[in-house]
Amino acid sequence: xxxxxxxxxxxxxxxIAEKLLAQGHVVVGIDSFLPYYPREIKERNIAPxxxxxxxxxxxxxxxxxxxxxxxxxFEWIFHQAAQAGVRASWGExxxxxxxxxILATQRLLESLRVSGYPSKFIYASSxxxxxxxxxxxxxxxxxxxxxxxxxxxxLAAEHLCxxxxxxxxxxxxxxxxxxxxxxxxxxxxxxxxxxxxxxxDQEITLYGxxxxxxxxxxxxxxxxxxxxxxxxxxxxxxxxxxxGEVVTINQVLTHLESLIGKPLKVNRVDKQAGDARHxxxxxxxxxxxxGYAPKVSVxxxxxxxxxxxxxxxxxxxxxxWQG
Numbered sequence: 001x002x003x004x005x006x007x008x009x010x011x012x013x014x015x016i017a018e019k020l021l022a023q024g025h026v027v028v029g030i031d032s033f034l035p036y037y038p039r040e041i042k043e044r045n046i047a048p049x050x051x052x053x054x055x056x057x058x059x060x061x062x063x064x065x066x067x068x069x070x071x072x073x074f075e076w077i078f079h080q081a082a083q084a085g086v087r088a089s090w091g092e093x094x095x096x097x098x099x100x101x102i103l104a105t106q107r108l109l110e111s112l113r114v115s116g117y118p119s120k121f122i123y124a125s126s127x128x129x130x131x132x133x134x135x136x137x138x139x140x141x142x143x144x145x146x147x148x149x150x151x152x153x154x155l156a157a158e159h160l161c162x163x164x165x166x167x168x169x170x171x172x173x174x175x176x177x178x179x180x181x182x183x184x185x186x187x188x189x190x191x192x193x194x195x196x197x198x199x200x201d202q203e204i205t206l207y208g209x210x211x212x213x214x215x216x217x218x219x220x221x222x223x224x225x226x227x228x229x230x231x232x233x234x235x236x237x238x239x240x241x242x243x244g245e246v247v248t249i250n251q252v253l254t255h256l257e258s259l260i261g262k263p264l265k266v267n268r269v270d271k272q273a274g275d276a277r278h279x280x281x282x283x284x285x286x287x288x289x290x291g292y293a294p295k296v297s298v299x300x301x302x303x304x305x306x307x308x309x310x311x312x313x314x315x316x317x318x319x320x321w322q323g
Contacts, residue, residue, distance in 0.1 A: 029058070032062070077108070118171065127240070183304060198260050198264055
């Protein structure tokens with residue numbers, strides 16, 4: 001297959017690219033290196049990919065005029081690019097989210113409508129679309145009610161995917177990721193921050209009382225879900241992708257203490273606006289229609305991420321990778 005990955009230098013995009021290349025696919029990757037976190041991290045993510053003759057990288061903004069007419073045709077498109085961050089999506093930065101999460105998605109979908117090529121378009125949505133869901137575990141039948149501007153933009157792009165599927169026969173599939181973690185995780189995300197602080201004996205800032213819970217999903221399970229969706233996802237469909245195991249942040253911190261063998265320094269501060277209290281994915285639909293089955297438990301995955309952070313600690317501690 002000839003595949004396109006947007007946001008290829010990110011945590012999830014680069015991981016999908018690795019799997020596709022290992023399976024013998026040709027991959028074209030695009031990334032604009034949005035300055036949400038240091039460019040050096042993203043460059044490190046794609047460095048191994050660039051060693052493959054089957055990988056082609058373009059540093060481009062998805063909103064660039066005429067971009068998609070230059071790229072040619074793809075069987076599979078994995079749209080991972082987005083402006084990330086729930087807490088940063090309020091106020092003056094909202095236009096960045098609308099441009100990169102909504103308009104960029106519309107431009108991609110419009111290019112597929114115009115070309116008429118039967119690509120499969122896999123969109124990276126988020127559990128943030130549910131907000132404080134009315135039931136747990138949350139199924140796709142629950143009405144999405146985001147509690148952050150970020151969640152609003154991810155849901156808007158989902159609606160665009162369904163519209164282009166129903167009105168123009170574009171084969172879209174949306175995957176609602178539930179808190180992805182693992183090696184190469186973004187430095188602003190909780191597990192990365194916790195692991196780094198624990199290893200460096202630094203203070204961990206914890207928003208809220210720690211009893212908030214998440215359905216954490218290991219990166220390899222997210223990658224598998226994307227490939228399964230490309231092969232068998234229904235046109236215009238959307239699926240929850242979770243890890244199948246819900247734990248509180250306090251439980252995570254307790255386990256991390258056991259892994260490093262010493263108490264953590266935790267500074268508990270007020271809950272941030274837009275943070276959902278609990279998330280839990282009902283993945284029956286993904287299991288039944290895609291064959292999705294998560295394989296890595298939360299604590300096994302946390303151990304893998306801790307080992308990765310420890311391995312890269314010299315670089316992480318120099319300032320380039322400060323999270």
